Amino acid sequence: MSPESQYRSLAPSRHLKRVSFAQNPSSIQNSFHNMSSQLQNPQKKRPLAFRLGQWLTLLAALMITVEIGILLLGGKGMCASEGCQMVDQLTTVSPVLFNLAGLFFFLILLPGWRYAGDQTGIRVQLFRLLLLGGLVAEGVLIGFQLLVVDTFCLYCLIVFTCILLLNLLAGIRQLLAGLFLFATVLLAMSSLEFSQSAAESQTVDEGVVASRPSPVATTTAHLFFSATCPHCKTVLDAMVNDPSLTIHFNPTDSISSLEVAGVTLNPDYSPAANRAFLRSVGIDEIPVLLVHTEAGGYLLVKGEQTILQYLANLHTVQPEAVSPPIGTSSFFSGADPLIPPADPGDDACSIATDCDEDPVRPWIEPKH
Numbered sequence: 001m002s003p004e005s006q007y008r009s010l011a012p013s014r015h016l017k018r019v020s021f022a023q024n025p026s027s028i029q030n031s032f033h034n035m036s037s038q039l040q041n042p043q044k045k046r047p048l049a050f051r052l053g054q055w056l057t058l059l060a061a062l063m064i065t066v067e068i069g070i071l072l073l074g075g076k077g078m079c080a081s082e083g084c085q086m087v088d089q090l091t092t093v094s095p096v097l098f099n100l101a102g103l104f105f106f107l108i109l110l111p112g113w114r115y116a117g118d119q120t121g122i123r124v125q126l127f128r129l130l131l132l133g134g135l136v137a138e139g140v141l142i143g144f145q146l147l148v149v150d151t152f153c154l155y156c157l158i159v160f161t162c163i164l165l166l167n168l169l170a171g172i173r174q175l176l177a178g179l180f181l182f183a184t185v186l187l188a189m190s191s192l193e194f195s196q197s198a199a200e201s202q203t204v205d206e207g208v209v210a211s212r213p214s215p216v217a218t219t220t221a222h223l224f225f226s227a228t229c230p231h232c233k234t235v236l237d238a239m240v241n242d243p244s245l246t247i248h249f250n251p252t253d254s255i256s257s258l259e260v261a262g263v264t265l266n267p268d269y270s271p272a273a274n275r276a277f278l279r280s281v282g283i284d285e286i287p288v289l290l291v292h293t294e295a296g297g298y299l300l301v302k303g304e305q306t307i308l309q310y311l312a313n314l315h316t317v318q319p320e321a322v323s324p325p326i327g328t329s330s331f332f333s334g335a336d337p338l339i340p341p342a343d344p345g346d347d348a349c350s351i352a353t354d355c356d357e358d359p360v361r362p363w364i365e366p367k368h
Contacts, residue, residue: 047117053169054113060162061106067155068099079155087145087153102159105134109166116170131170134163135178139185147189150279204290207250207274210263217246219314222290224250224274229349231304232287238311250274252286252351275351285348303348 063078070077077084077095088095112127138160145152167178204222223239225232239247240260249258252274258265278288281300289301289310301310 049169049171050113050116053116053166054110056162056166056169057106057110057113060159061103061110063158064099064103064106068096068103071096071099077155079153084153084155087149087151087156105130109134128170128174131163131167131174132178132181135167135182136185138163139182140189142182143186143189146186147192203273204250204277205248206270207272207277208248208266209251209255209269210249210258210260210265212240212245212247212249212260212263214243214246216243218244220246220248220292222248222250224252224278224286224288224290224351226251226253226286226349226351227255228253229286231348234304235287235289235307238308242311244314250290252278278351284351286351287348 067077077088091098109127109130112123112130115121115123115127118124141156142160145156164175164178168175208222221239223232223235225236239245249260249263251269252271254271278284278286283300283302285302287302287304287307289307291299291301291310293299301307
């Protein structure tokens with residue numbers, strides 16, 4: 001076939017195409033419209049990191065929801081460690097409110113992962129600022145545990161880890177910015193002196209929940225105890241029926257009743273003041289007896305057996321008073337004014353956790 005005949009055979013097909021477009025002009029418009037829509041609203045698949053961030057945010061929100069439910073039902077929460085209980089006791093905000101704030105944070109954060117990949121826009125900026133704010137808040141809480149309480153709450157560390165991972169999933173630059181802010185908060189808190197200010201702002205008298213005076217008393221003492229400490233029970237049994245003692249009761253936990261004859265409950269007492277005093281003299285166990293001596297000083301007696309021995313010898317042998325620089329307006333001591341107790345843990349309980357699940361006496365009720 002000659003080239004001319006080939007050209008003629010192709011010509012009708014090209015002519016048919018032109019006729020086809022001429023008969024359907026709307027097809028061209030539809031094609032351009034579809035291309036324009038794809039350019040303006042590209043359907044990009046979200047990166048795996050953002051999808052993982054959304055799932056982690058949801059998981060954290062569910063965990064906090066469970067924690068709130070346990071607390072509202074009267075439980076102690078998912079974290080039963082010593083650090084968790086101490087942090088709960090030393091904060092002025094209810095654990096339920098703390099968790100509600102955390103739940104609100106994660107719920108606000110959850111839809112933001114849809115915009116995490118955007119380069120500009122108010123929504124992505126707010127999302128990233130919210131992530132940074134979470135690390136700043138965690139910096140305050142971690143700094144409080146590290147520098148003030150000197151122990152860590154496992155549940156708090158889990159929440160902190162979640163927020164840290166969310167910043168990582170949002171990008172390396174986001175993580176570096178968050179770590180910078182976190183470190184800045186810790187550095188600022190480490191430059192402050194917390195222990196001395198706490199000790200000077202509270203006194204042993206502020207921690208007295210009730211007092212049992214005696215007209216024939218020869219000794220005045222503060223008893224530091226807990227409603228769930230069995231060793232404290234033994235000491236209490238030995239003290240409440242002794243008329244030679246004027247007793248000030250200083251619980252390290254919150255109690256709602258103390259049914260001892262001749263006492264009136266002080267609802268405004270501060271368990272934190274009692275814990276702060278014990279920590280200021282290097283004590284982390286109860287029972288502890290703080291005795292006012294005739295010389296105007298103080299004697300600290302620690303441990304069940306040591307206290308019972310002291311009470312037995314109270315009327316026959318008067319131990320030499322040790323007078324650390326503490327008083328009624330403030331207390332702080334670098335000395336160790338203790339009578340050596342038995343082996344640690346044998347006759348004492350930690351001030352930060354419960355020894356028993358139930359109160360040791362029916363007339364001492366812990367406050368939930």
